[in-house]
Every structure is written in structure tokens, then in C-alpha cells.
Amino acid sequence: MLPIETERLILRQLTPADALGMFELDSDPLVSKYLHQKPFTSIDQAREVIDYILQQYHDYGIARWAVIEKETNQFIGWSGLKLITEPINNHINFYDIGYRLISRFWGKGYATESARPALQYGFDVLQANTIYGMCAVENTASANVLQKIGLQYVEDFGHRGIPHKWFKIAK
Template identity: 55%
Template sequence: MMKIFVETERLILREILPTDIDGMYELDSDPEVHKYLGNKPITNKDQIADVINFIRQQYIDNGIGRWAIIDKTTNEFIGWAGLKFVTIQTNNHINYYDLGYRLIKKYWGKGIGVEAAFASLKYAFDKLNVNEVYAIADCENNGSDKILKKVGLKFIETFDLDGIKHNWYKIDRKEFDNNV
């Protein structure tokens, strides 16, 4: 039985399944999608199967992981969004919830990233009862920065991640509640 975590007006956010391999491959093999992700798009479906297995293991290990974004009307795979529990140190933080999203290029600019990010934050604060959520975006990724600010995250600082400057964002429960 597939687990649906959140539904919005246009979207279903559900667990990523092994059957999402074609959609995930379309997403992660696109060099434009990977422009601010280290410029290392995947080159075969075996790599994507490993990514899917990794995410599904996060569901088991941490009770949360990224979710598939599905169009309610067409049932098409749009990308992924949601929370990841980060257990390795990043910018002097460890064991924190990270908000993320990645969309197939043809869905860019339609408000889907904002809708999915906001629903993910609502889930974090209302269902998981977390106190704060963080996010990271490459300093040159203006689209991602706009989404994070639009859903209420506040810029904290710039830091170096693998030799690339990134913006560090945070939102806490009170700030989220004030935005709703």
C-alpha cells in the first residue's frame, strides 16, 4: 500500500516508489536540473534505482525522506519535495530537518515548488512536531532562493559546501505559524 503524506490543491506528495524510476531518471539526468547540484547528472537507470533505494531506506531509518510530487489531474511524476533528516554535519549542524525540492524542468515556474515546499513545512510542524527546519541553496540558484523566502524561511548566512558558496536558511515553528 502506497503511503500518501500530503495532498494540496494540485499535488499528491507520496512516498517515492521503485516504479518512479522513469520519472526520477528524467529528473536527475537533466544537466539543467543539476546546474546547482554539482553538475553531475546521472547517466543510467541503475544509478536512479540506487537513489530510490537510498531514499526508501531513509523512511525506515529516520521516519522521513523526500516524497514524490504527483500531479493530481494527470497522475504524472513532477519531481520530489519534502524533508530529509540530515545526520552528517553540514555548516556546523547535525541531526536536523532539511527542506528540499527538485522538479522536472517542464514544471518550473508554475508555483509547484512553492506549493510542495509549503505543504512539507506544514507537515514538519503539524505532524512531526519539529521546532525548526533548515534549507540550503547554491548562492547562484535564484529560483530556489525565491521559493525558500516565499514559504517563510529566513536567510541566516553564506557558507562553503564542497568548494561552492551556499545560502543557509531556517524557519522555526513560530515564524511558520505567523506566515500561515
């Protein structure tokens, strides 16, 4: 099934070769702002995240995918589904849709373009009945993407001491 191609993007599994791109992504203070975490300061942090994601592919058969811009063949971030195995907002063992792009690629519609096939993959391949999404309340751009791809706002909730919005879509 992978890679998945859209009009402008290629979605594929992350690999250790994506470490520099992942470091650029997570060392960007603009990206970290809505995550309420400190930007990465070393490439080793990016390598650790990639190792964690590779383990998710192995354990669950799904994890976030690398997003590659077709025109430049450049890593621009990640998108896709993750099986959440710890309790969040009174839910456990659910698929969460998410995306994170290097800030210079914001505003081009890439988050929406990459998230749509991830939803389809979740329903068609993973046979999910419901897929959830969440974002910090202040991250209106992310909330807009979730709604553009069809998720419905459910409620606000607290996650790690930060107000979040909770969304869902059923098959």
C-alpha cells in the same frame, strides 16, 4: 498522513515505480546545473537513489516525497524533508526542506505548493522546532521558494566547495 493533496499536486512516498521519473529528473543538465553534479546516465542510478530514500523512510520515518501532478498523474519531481545526519554548516541531525522538479515543470509554482505542506508536516507531525533550507548562491529561484514559504536567510557558507545560502524557520 500521506498522501498529502494540494490544489494541483499529490505528495506521497517514493516507490521503485518512480525510477523512470527520477531518471528524467536527474539526467536533465538544467536540473544538475545548481547541484554541481553530473547528470545521470543510467536508470540504475535513479534506482539507487530511490533505494537510499526508501532506507531513510525506514531509518528516520521521513525522506523526500514524490510530487505527482494531479491533472496528468505524472511524476514531476520530489519535495519535502530530509533528516541530515552529517555536519553541514556547523549543524547536525536537523530537518532540511528541499525540492527538485523536472525542468519542464519549473515556473508553475509547484516547488512552493509542495514545500508548504512539508513544512507543516515537519512542525505538526515530526514536532520539529526548527527547519533549515539551503541552496547554491547562484540558484536564485530556489532561494525565492525558501523565502516564499517563510524561511529567513541567515548567512552564506561553503558546502562541498560551493558557496551556498543558509535559511531557517522556527515553529
